[in-house]
Amino acid sequence: SQQGEEDPQALSIQEGENATMNCSYKTSINNLQWYRQNSGRGLVHLILIRSNEREKHSGRLRVTLDTSKKSSSLLITASRAADTASYFCATAPVSGTYKYIFGTGTRLKVLA
Amino acid sequence: DVKVTQSSRYLVKRTGEKVFLECVQDMDHENMFWYRQDPGLGLRLIYFSYDVKMKEKGDIPEGYSVSREKKERFSLILESASTNQTSMYLCASSFAARGSQPQHFGDGTRLSIL
Numbered sequence: 001s002q003q004g005e006e007d008p009q010a011l012s013i014q015e016g017e018n019a020t021m022n023c024s025y026k027t028s029i030n031n032l033q034w035y036r037q038n039s040g041r042g043l044v045h046l047i048l049i050r051s052n053e054r055e056k057h058s059g060r061l062r063v064t065l066d067t068s069k070k071s072s073s074l075l076i077t078a079s080r081a082a083d084t085a086s087y088f089c090a091t092a093p094v095s096g097t098y099k100y101i102f103g104t105g106t107r108l109k110v111l112a
Numbered sequence: 113d114v115k116v117t118q119s120s121r122y123l124v125k126r127t128g129e130k131v132f133l134e135c136v137q138d139m140d141h142e143n144m145f146w147y148r149q150d151p152g153l154g155l156r157l158i159y160f161s162y163d164v165k166m167k168e169k170g171d172i173p174e175g176y177s178v179s180r181e182k183k184e185r186f187s188l189i190l191e192s193a194s195t196n197q198t199s200m201y202l203c204a205s206s207f208a209a210r211g212s213q214p215q216h217f218g219d220g221t222r223l224s225i226l
Contacts, residue, residue: 030212031212033214033215035215035217040220040222041219041220042116042202042204042217042218042219042220043155043202043204043215043217044217045214045215045216048212048214050212088154088155090215092212099157099160099170100145100157100215102147102154102155103154104152104153104154105154
């Protein structure tokens with residue numbers, strides 16, 4: 001499997017519920033970022049968490065990072081129909097270059 | 113707000129044609145990137161550029177080339193288009209610090225090669 005694997009691949013919830021998405025990666029990282037992509041559009045940056053941080057909040061978003069398990073989770077609280085989108089994690093490996101490694105994404109559908 | 117503009121949202125070309133995809137950013141970002149996005153494969157990096165006239169191959173550079181003559185503009189060139197290059201192409205830009213800056217994306221070009 002590739003660096004930055006999101007789980008689940010697809011998620012369907014009711015408006016007002018919380019949505020949790022997970023990301024696993026393989027190599028040591030400088031930081032991990034989450035992006036949202038509405039259908040047919042480009043990606044929008046949501047939040048960046050550095051390797052020395054464990055948790056970060058932004059509005060209704062909460063991101064955790066566990067470097068020992070090489071995993072991250074994105075929690076969207078009190079979801080809205082407008083949150084319907086695909087969500088991607090992207091890692092910036094320590095070894096690197098300027099490359100960011102994106103996962104294959106979680107498709108979230110929030111039902112009104 | 114950062115704006116990354118891709119010249120076309122939709123493009124249809126024929127096999128063998130030389131295809132140019134243009135991307136312009138207005139935030140004086142040093143880094144620019146071209147990705148392709150295919151169902152089930154996520155985003156794959158084709159090329160990136162960290163300065164004017166500087167470029168590095170990404171994971172799937174075969175069949176593509178790039179040009180960066182000015183800081184704000186990064187062009188992707190399909191030298192001889194083939195049907196397996198039908199895809200969504202995304203351009204992105206960021207400030208220079210390696211991997212520590214968020215990327216800003218354009219809205220993508222959905223390219224069909226017939």
